Amino acid sequence: MRISEFVGLTIQDIDFEEDTVNIDHQLLRTSNMEYYIQTTKTESGKRVIPMSEEVKVCFQRIIENRKQPRIEPIVDGYSGFLYLDKNEMPMVALHWEKYFKFAVDKHNKIFKAELPRITPHVARHTYCSHMASAGLNPKHLQYLMGHSDIGVTLNVYTHIEWDKVKDEVNSIDQT
Numbered sequence: 001m002r003i004s005e006f007v008g009l010t011i012q013d014i015d016f017e018e019d020t021v022n023i024d025h026q027l028l029r030t031s032n033m034e035y036y037i038q039t040t041k042t043e044s045g046k047r048v049i050p051m052s053e054e055v056k057v058c059f060q061r062i063i064e065n066r067k068q069p070r071i072e073p074i075v076d077g078y079s080g081f082l083y084l085d086k087n088e089m090p091m092v093a094l095h096w097e098k099y100f101k102f103a104v105d106k107h108n109k110i111f112k113a114e115l116p117r118i119t120p121h122v123a124r125h126t127y128c129s130h131m132a133s134a135g136l137n138p139k140h141l142q143y144l145m146g147h148s149d150i151g152v153t154l155n156v157y158t159h160i161e162w163d164k165v166k167d168e169v170n171s172i173d174q175t
Contacts, residue, residue, distance in 0.1 A: 001049075002041065002146070003093040003120035004028055011066075011080035014059050019051045021059075023146065027075065029092045037076035045146035096120050128153065133164055 001009075001023060008027035015022065024046045025037050040046050051059065062082050069088040072079050081090035100118050108114040124145075131141050132154075142153040 002026065002045070002124065003096055004038075005040065005045070005146075006120070007081070007083065007090060007092050007096070008037065008078070009082050010078055011063055011082070014051075014063070016056065016060070019056055020048045021051055022048050025078070027078075027081070027090055027092060029094075035073075035075040035090065035092075037078050040146060042146065042148040044143075044148040047143060047146055049144055093120065 001021075004026035005023050008025050009021070009023075013022045024040060026040055026045075027035065028038055029035050059082075066082065067084065069084055071088070073081065073084065073089050075081075075090065083091040083095075085091050085095060097119055100120060100123075104115045104118050128141065128145055131144070132138070136144075138150060138154060142150045145153055147153045
């Protein structure tokens with residue numbers, strides 16, 4: 001998911017019976033701190049994605065541990081956002097970018113092998129690359145990513161790992 005799609009998720013978007021997540025909107029905030037809901041970046045961004053058992057457990061935990069606000073925030077008719085900030089308003093992309101930066105900075109103070117800058121968008125690239133490396137059908141990956149053009153999925157979001165290319169060539173050569 002795009003980070004704006006993730007922060008826009010509500011309890012109603014998670015279907016534990018079908019093990020799916022419905023993505024049909026995103027949550028954004030202006031520089032004036034005004035929240036608003038917008039449709040997904042592209043029409044292809046509207047999708048229902050399957051949840052693995054591990055993801056399902058994570059969403060169950062998120063919902064179980066969600067603090068009940070004094071007044072449930074409503075943004076353009078949407079309520080039940082999964083994560084709320086200290087002011088009991090929905091968290092937005094900026095919150096998560098700061099959390100990622102804090103975690104990387106903390107790691108880099110402790111360990112010699114420093115991590116590069118990691119953002120929610122980098123995590124999206126990593127997910128796409130790993131799924132491609134695992135052999136997921138490119139059209140299925142395009143759907144999961146919410147891309148309207150397969151070229152974006154294959155040329156921008158997937159990154160080649162030399163060792164995997166070498167291993168794949170060697171495995172084909174041995175057959």
